Amino acid sequence: MFEYAGRVSDGPTILHADLDAFYASVEQLLDPALRGRPIAVGGSARGGVVLAASYEAKAHGVQGGMPGWRAAQLCPRLVFVRGHFDQYQRLADQVMDVLGDATPAVQRISIDEAFLDVSGSVHLFGPPAVIGAALRVRVRSEVGLPISIGAARTKHLAKVASQVAKPDGLVVVEPEREREFLDPLPVALMWGVGPVTQQRLADRGIHTIGDLAHEPSSSLEHLLGRAVGARLGALALNEDPRRVVTSGRARSVGAQSALGRRQATPELVRAVLGNLAERVASRMRAKGRAGRTVTVRVRFAGMRAVTRSLTLGAPIAATLTLTEVAEQLAWQAIVDGDGGPGRPGGKESVEISLLAISVSNLAVQHAIQLELPLQPEDPRRPGSATGAARWALDQSMDAARARFGKDAVGYLPATLRRGGGVPDDFRELAEKDL
DNA sequence: TCTGGGGTCCTAGGACCC
DNA sequence: TCTGGGGTCCTAGGACCC
Numbered sequence: 001m002f003e004y005a006g007r008v009s010d011g012p013t014i015l016h017a018d019l020d021a022f023y024a025s026v027e028q029l030l031d032p033a034l035r036g037r038p039i040a041v042g043g044s045a046r047g048g049v050v051l052a053a054s055y056e057a058k059a060h061g062v063q064g065g066m067p068g069w070r071a072a073q074l075c076p077r078l079v080f081v082r083g084h085f086d087q088y089q090r091l092a093d094q095v096m097d098v099l100g101d102a103t104p105a106v107q108r109i110s111i112d113e114a115f116l117d118v119s120g121s122v123h124l125f126g127p128p129a130v131i132g133a134a135l136r137v138r139v140r141s142e143v144g145l146p147i148s149i150g151a152a153r154t155k156h157l158a159k160v161a162s163q164v165a166k167p168d169g170l171v172v173v174e175p176e177r178e179r180e181f182l183d184p185l186p187v188a189l190m191w192g193v194g195p196v197t198q199q200r201l202a203d204r205g206i207h208t209i210g211d212l213a214h215e216p217s218s219s220l221e222h223l224l225g226r227a228v229g230a231r232l233g234a235l236a237l238n239e240d241p242r243r244v245v246t247s248g249r250a251r252s253v254g255a256q257s258a259l260g261r262r263q264a265t266p267e268l269v270r271a272v273l274g275n276l277a278e279r280v281a282s283r284m285r286a287k288g289r290a291g292r293t294v295t296v297r298v299r300f301a302g303m304r305a306v307t308r309s310l311t312l313g314a315p316i317a318a319t320l321t322l323t324e325v326a327e328q329l330a331w332q333a334i335v336d337g338d339g340g341p342g343r344p345g346g347k348e349s350v351e352i353s354l355l356a357i358s359v360s361n362l363a364v365q366h367a368i369q370l371e372l373p374l375q376p377e378d379p380r381r382p383g384s385a386t387g388a389a390r391w392a393l394d395q396s397m398d399a400a401r402a403r404f405g406k407d408a409v410g411y412l413p414a415t416l417r418r419g420g421g422v423p424d425d426f427r428e429l430a431e432k433d434l
Numbered sequence: 435t436c437t438g439g440g441g442t443c444c445t446a447g448g449a450c451c452c
Numbered sequence: 453t454c455t456g457g458g459g460t461c462c463t464a465g466g467a468c469c470c
Contacts, residue, residue, distance in 0.1 A: 022470095042438080049438050064470085067437050110441095110470045194468050227444055228467085256439060293462085303437080309463060358441090 012128050012151040012172050013119035014244060016158035017099055017135065019092070020146040020167045022112040023052035026088055027081050029144045039079045043068030051083065055167050094143050101138075102131050107244045113162075115155055117244035129172045136170060153178070154240035160189050178238055183210030190235055197224060197232075212236040253291065254358030255279045261301045264334050264350040273330060276357045277323040284359065290315030291359035294322065296329035298337060299354035306337030315363045326357045 019025065023041040028034045034054075040062060042051035050071050053062040060075035072078055092111045100106050102125065105117040118131050125131050132149040139147045150161025152173040160182070165171040173181050187209055188198050200223055206212055212220075213236040221229030234240065255276045262268055273296075284290060294316075295309035308329040316322060338350045 047436080051438075065438080067435080069435050070437085073435090113470080192468065196467060225445070250441080251443095252441070254440065258438060295463090305465090307464060311462060353437095356439090 010153065010175055011119075011122075012153055012158075012174060013117060013122065014152060014155055014158045015102075015116040015118055015128060015132055015135075016150045016155070016162040017095075017114050017116065017132075018148050018150075018162045018166070019095060019112040019139075020148055021052060021054050021058070022092070022145075023083060023088060024054035024057070025145050026084065026091055028054060029091075030084060030087065031081075034079065034081065037079055038062070038075050038077060039081055040068070040071050041081055041083045043071065044080050045069060045072035045078075091143055091145065095139050095145065095147065098138050098142060099135060102135055105244050106246075108247055115158065115244045129170070132170050132172065136168075154238065155242050155244070156191055156235050156240040157182070157238065159191055160185065163189055179210075179213075182236075182238070183208060183213070185209045187212055190232065192228065192232060192235075197228065200224060209236050249362070251362065252358050252360035253280050253284050253287075253289070253362070254295075254356060256297070256354060256356035258354045259352060261351050261353055264352045269330055269334075269355070270327060272355050273326045273357065274319075274323050276355065277326055278319050280357050280359055281317055281319040281322045284317045284362075288364060289362045290317035290365040291363070292316070292361040293359065294325045294329060295358045295360065296326050296333055297354070297356040297358070298330060298333040298352055299356075300337065301351035301353050303353070304337075305354070306333045308333040308336070311361065315361070315365055316359075317365065322357070322359065330355065 024039055027039060027041060028037075036056065037054070038057035038060060039054045040050045040052070040057055043049050043066075045068055048068045050062065050064055050066045050068055052064050053066075053071070057071070057075055057078055060078070062071045062075050062078060068080065072080075088111065095112075096106065096108060096114060099114055099116060103116050103118050103121045105120070107115040109115065118125075118128055121131060122128065125134070128151040132151050136147055136149055139145060146168040148162050148165040148168060149170050150158045150163070150165055150173070151171070152158040152161050153175050157173050157178060161171040161173050164185070185208060187193050187201055187206065190209060190212075193201070201207070201212070204215075204223060206215060212232060215233070215236075217230060217233040220233045223229060224232065257272055257276060259268075259272065292313075292315045293309055293311045295307055297305055297307045299305040310325060310329060312325070316325070334350055334352070
């Protein structure tokens with residue numbers, strides 16, 4: 001981590017730059033026939049999920065994350081296109097290079113957006129408004145994409161400003177006009193306010209950021225919890241001490257696979273988890289990292305989800321070890337989460353819709369240590385977890401065996417069949433480090 | 435009609451230690 | 453006999469972001 005050592009300034013020296021409808025804009029850049037038309041990247045009129053929508057499609061209410069059939073219903077002329085995912089990474093990197101010309105203090109927070117601290121650059125390039133305008137022109141002319149920029153005294157204000165600037169705009173919030181700018185805006189524009197928080201606030205008659213700023217922090221903390229209440233209260237009052245920092249190391253590595261609606265058979269679970277474990281473990285090894293805590297998430301048909309986790313005595317990054325641990329946790333989750341055999345509500349078969357593996361508690365580990373073979377007393381062996389944990393695992397494994405057959409679970413599955421869908425381009429993109 | 439994939443952070447209870 | 457208080461770690465769930 002590196003904190004930019006720029007001097008503290010009272011001016012709007014923090015910029016938030018955010019590419020507009022990024023995936024959709026790239027598609028329209030690559031294929032001129034799509035320009036000006038409502039398009040959706042990903043999904044289809046029959047199913048799947050829309051990953052991104054062009055502004056022409058957003059005008060009809062189409063949004064990212066929406067099922068394709070719903071999007072087609074809202075916008076009958078919607079054009080579904082397959083993504084060009086390698087192009088997204090390439091073009092976004094180009095944009096970040098342009099931003100980096102304005103200041104070394106660039107904090108990339110996703111593929112398509114970044115914070116910049118330009119307090120050290122104003123003597124070279126002029127005031128933040130000029131820098132922001134110049135960056136927008138360069139990104140448009142050199143890369144071909146529309147980008148919106150907000151400039152303000154704090155990160156939160158800059159981010160809100162870039163949202164207000166969309167599409168394809170620039171908004172600079174001068175310090176003396178911050179309240180005037182924020183007060184009428186809906187609370188949903190604030191970072192950290194999602195559907196649940198928005199509803200809770202609405203129930204209290206709080207709709208705008210101005211409303212929020214007038215609410216006592218004790219009342220907000222009671223309504224939203226200590227951390228969220230305190231943070232939102234401070235942000236509404238423009239108290240945001242966060243600095244622009246270069247990106248730190250990831251705290252977890254994970255992968256998931258949606259399955260539609262499938263019977264939780266030993267074969268399916270083993271195949272999917274083997275695949276997920278391979279993806280997660282190979283990424284950890286590639287980064288020279290290993291993790292102690294393994295978390296498995298099982299989502300049942302009907303979207304209810306259960307997680308089970310286990311913290312080992314030492315970090316792991318071996319595919320097989322991760323697969324073993326994940327398989328035990330998955331059956332624990334399936335059996336517990338569904339009621340289990342003999343329990344009220346327990347059924348003969350279970351339908352699941354998603355499996356996920358995540359590894360956290362990461363530590364740096366050199367390749368040579370990662371590839372050591374497991375010895376009987378090796379602390380990385382799941383069997384050396386504490387007695388209570390092992391007992392719980394044995395219980396759930398026994399229950400799974402009793403229910404699904406002797407071969408349902410094992411410490412060392414003899415064959416790990418490849419299964420599930422082929423990793424698609426989107427997944428490969430999502431796995432890339434920014 | 436049926437809902438992706440990758441993350442971060444917070445909370446609350448319990449175990450455990452001193 | 454009957455028992456404090458603080459700190460840390462682990463686990464499970466949930467809200468949120470892009």
